[in-house]
């Protein structure tokens with residue numbers, strides 16, 4: 001008898017970036033997780049979230065440790081969804097010279113810890129560097145299969 005194909009494990013990477021740092025990081029993660037689907041936050045239909053096994057959220061930080069407006073809307077929508085089954089992760093870029101480095105990552109972390117199966121967070125200083133790759137790879141490896 002022939003195998004009927006492997007069970008598909010669906011991962012969505014949903015990100016928001018203004019200047020590109022978070023976008024590039026999202027693309028690196030997507031390249032490490034070839035099965036994952038990469039979305040800009042505005043493209044992602046929140047009503048499809050139940051179709052996924054894993055959700056990885058990527059955001060920069062604005063204001064004083066705050067979520068950018070578009071991510072804030074996504075945060076509120078996600079919080080209302082039944083996501084207790086979801087394996088989740090949060091990554092972001094920020095700048096350590098602000099009082100609250102990657103504050104937006106911390107906000108998502110706290111909500112996703114309460115509402116879903118939070119696995120890991122990843123904070124990167126602006127544009128990722130070669131030296132960040134081991135941490136990026138480790139984060140990605142937690143979402144393979």
Ligand SMILES: Cc1cc2nc3c(=O)[nH]c(=O)nc-3n(C[C@H](O)[C@H](O)[C@H](O)COP(=O)(O)O)c2cc1C
Nearest residue numbers: 017018019020021022060061065093094095101102
């Ligand atoms: C007005 C403004 C406020 C910011 N506030 C913070 C902050 O509170 N914490 C932080 O870690 N980074 C802060 N940043 C830095 C950005 O999050 C950082 O440059 C990030 O990499 C930008 O990501 P992007 O290129 O994907 O848009 C701020 C940047 C600007 C311009």
